[in-house]
Amino acid sequence: MTQKKRLRCAVYTRKSTEEGLDQAFNSLDAQREACAAYVQSQKSEGWTLVPTLYDDGGFSGGSMERPALARLIADVRDGKVDIVIVYKVDRLTRSLNDFARIVDVFDAAGASFVSVTQQFNTTTSMGRLTLNVLLSFAQFEREVIAERIRDKIAQSKARGIWMGGPVPLGYDVVDRKLVPNPQEAKTVEHIFRRYLAVPSIMVLMEELKTEGIVTKRQTMRDGSVRGGQSFVRGPLHHLIANPMYIGKIRHRDQVYDGEHPPIINQALWDAAQAKRAGAIGTRRAGGNSEHSSLLTGMIRDHVDRPMSPSHAVKQKRRYRYYVSSIASATNEAAIRAPALRLPATELEQAAVDTAAALLADPQTIMVLPKVDAQTTRRRIEAGQALGSAMRGKRKSEVRRTLQALDLALMVHTDRIDASISRRRLVALLDGTAPIVEDDGHRLPLHIETAPDRHGRNLKLVLRSGEEQKPNVDLELITLIRKAEVARQQLFTQTSATNDRTAERVARLAFLAPDIITAILEGRQPATLTSRRLMKHAAIPLDWKAQREVLGFQ
Numbered sequence: 106m107t108q109k110k111r112l113r114c115a116v117y118t119r120k121s122t123e124e125g126l127d128q129a130f131n132s133l134d135a136q137r138e139a140c141a142a143y144v145q146s147q148k149s150e151g152w153t154l155v156p157t158l159y160d161d162g163g164f165s166g167g168s169m170e171r172p173a174l175a176r177l178i179a180d181v182r183d184g185k186v187d188i189v190i191v192y193k194v195d196r197l198t199r200s201l202n203d204f205a206r207i208v209d210v211f212d213a214a215g216a217s218f219v220s221v222t223q224q225f226n227t228t229t230s231m232g233r234l235t236l237n238v239l240l241s242f243a244q245f246e247r248e249v250i251a252e253r254i255r256d257k258i259a260q261s262k263a264r265g266i267w268m269g270g271p272v273p274l275g276y277d278v279v280d281r282k283l284v285p286n287p288q289e290a291k292t293v294e295h296i297f298r299r300y301l302a303v304p305s306i307m308v309l310m311e312e313l314k315t316e317g318i319v320t321k322r323q324t325m326r327d328g329s330v331r332g333g334q335s336f337v338r339g340p341l342h343h344l345i346a347n348p349m350y351i352g353k354i355r356h357r358d359q360v361y362d363g364e365h366p367p368i369i370n371q372a373l374w375d376a377a378q379a380k381r382a383g384a385i386g387t388r389r390a391g392g393n394s395e396h397s398s399l400l401t402g403m404i405r406d407h408v409d410r411p412m413s414p415s416h417a418v419k420q421k422r423r424y425r426y427y428v429s430s431i432a433s434a435t436n437e438a439a440i441r442a443p444a445l446r447l448p449a450t451e452l453e454q455a456a457v458d459t460a461a462a463l464l465a466d467p468q469t470i471m472v473l474p475k476v477d478a479q480t481t482r483r484r485i486e487a488g489q490a491l492g493s494a495m496r497g498k499r500k501s502e503v504r505r506t507l508q509a510l511d512l513a514l515m516v517h518t519d520r521i522d523a524s525i526s527r528r529r530l531v532a533l534l535d536g537t538a539p540i541v542e543d544d545g546h547r548l549p550l551h552i553e554t555a556p557d558r559h560g561r562n563l564k565l566v567l568r569s570g571e572e573q574k575p576n577v578d579l580e581l582i583t584l585i586r587k588a589e590v591a592r593q594q595l596f597t598q599t600s601a602t603n604d605r606t607a608e609r610v611a612r613l614a615f616l617a618p619d620i621i622t623a624i625l626e627g628r629q630p631a632t633l634t635s636r637r638l639m640k641h642a643a644i645p646l647d648w649k650a651q652r653e654v655l656g657f658q
Contacts (some may be wrong), residue, residue: 111151115159115186116140117177119196123163133160136192143221144190155186166199167247169206178207181214194220199247204237262356265363273349274321275368283349283365290368292318293350297369297377298536300345302487304506308494310336345377399453399504400427404514408439412516414449422653425449427516445516450630450656452514452552456523457495457503459550460512463525465492469548473531484534491533499634509533513547523550580635581624588613609639617648620657630656 118136125131137160144154157180161173169175174197180186189211191197197218198204211218223235258268267283275293276283296313303309314335322333336344351374352367353360398414404427405411412427429444463469467485476484495503510533511526524547591611623629633655645651 111153112187113155114144114152114188114190115155115177116190117159119161121165126162133162139192140190140221166195169203178210181210181216187216189218192221194223199244259356262354263361265354265361272323273347285366285368294369297373301376302533302536305502306338306341310341398449399500403512406445407517408442410439455552459552461492461495464488487534521552523552584635585621585624612644617651
């Protein structure tokens with residue numbers, strides 16, 4: 106009598122939820138017992154049960170990301186399993202596409218598949234048809250269940266119920282509901298106020314890192330701890346845009362009143378969203394362009410004509426100016442008055458330096474409306490931080506700060522009158538909602554000028570006899586250091602990268618020594634930033650030409 110071939114059988118069990126798995130005899134045990142009994146009934150055919158357990162408790166059948174299933178497929182590929190036994194076909198998968206991939210693996214390894222409660226043979230066309238029909242219903246059931254869950258979540262959120270997920274900074278979870286965490290709530294309010302006070306999200310990010318403010322720490326079910334990291338741009342943007350902080354719940358594009366209490370007031374929220382919308386609009390409009398004119402909309406001449414940006418190109422070098430717009434004249438005097446023209450780079454540098462110096466001056470802060478000593482001290486610190494941050498930052502960020510201060514320049518034939526709103530300055534330093542209305546009280550800025558011999562243009566005199574304060578740009582200095590490293594890597598061939606950006610950085614190592622020295626000392630032109638330097642397609646090797654292209658002559 107011919108001995109039957111020994112067939113190794115592996116039982117696979119699955120349960121979608123973890124509910125009841127802690128019982129002495131659970132659903133996985135019941136499935137395994139039924140499958141083991143079936144294998145025992147086929148003992149005469151040479152079937153034997155392998156001792157390895159393949160149990161997935163708490164895993165959905167709609168995904169292949171299951172540890173026990175992955176081990177089973179690996180053992181089938183390695184030839185350790187001849188027959189896979191399941192209680193029902195939907196225990197293996199509820200997806201037709203996933204089942205097709207699993208069957209391909211079984212076929213390639215010469216393994217077969219058996220469902221204890223649904224008799225069919227996957228080696229025949231009729232068996233495959235039967236199985237596909239069963240799987241179609243299983244997939245349909247999974248999709249219906251998913252739709253029910255989505256509907257339940259949408260209805261619950263419409264009623265203001267928090268449905269789980271990452272707990273936002275400022276709240277804790279008690280009885281499945283969000284309750285304010287007093288200490289974290291103060292941190293959230295501080296973040297919102299500083300967001301209004303600083304020129305950009307990047308400056309805020311650095312501030313929070315310096316202050317040691319981190320993301321919310323959460324202990325997971327497995328005991329691991331997540332969070333507690335320094336804020337980066339994405340999570341910080343998400344926090345500022347999260348309506349939970351005003352007691353709302355967002356679902357898709359709808360926002361509903363939540364059951365949880367707010368931790369910031371509506372005015373602070375509205376101000377933050379207005380600034381955020383303005384920053385997005387600036388980016389979409391190309392406000393980050395290094396060639397955009399910093400003072401557009403802030404400067405007028407002595408007959409109340411706006412001075413618009415203009416430029417001229419001479420010997421491949423671009424010169425920018427602010428010129429009186431005669432077309433905007435509304436009266437006879439404005440039409441007849443000669444147009445004034447100012448060099449844009451020098452004027453912008455003078456306006457930024459003067460505004461930054463005023464912000465950093467404690468005497469200026471102390472003449473603001475009287476408050477307690479603690480608030481005054483905090484204002485002085487905020488002003489010094491803001492004044493320091495204005496130097497070396499992107500033009501779009503500086504422009505937003507000047508707009509927040511309501512900077513206004515009036516150009517006369519012999520002088521420039523400049524001022525900022527005292528009320529706006531207080532709002533910026535205190536981190537409160539920006540105030541549109543001006544109460545008429547303004548703080549003057551002193552920009553020294555002298556008429557040139559033509560009488561129509563003004564020659565700007567920066568700091569009149571004093572050496573101009575260095576404008577150290579850390580991004581530019583870092584770029585110069587990276588250039589030297591990239592150059593050495595290219596020469597020694599220690600880097601295998603073919604990145605064109607690395608090659609462009611390496612070319613900056615060949616800048617004239619006096620240009621590099623000027624950058625390190627902060628004496629570069631105001632328009633020269635790291636972004637502009639990287640945008641130059643081909644910087645000439647001739648040092649004289651470099652000085653002309655980069656604005657050092």
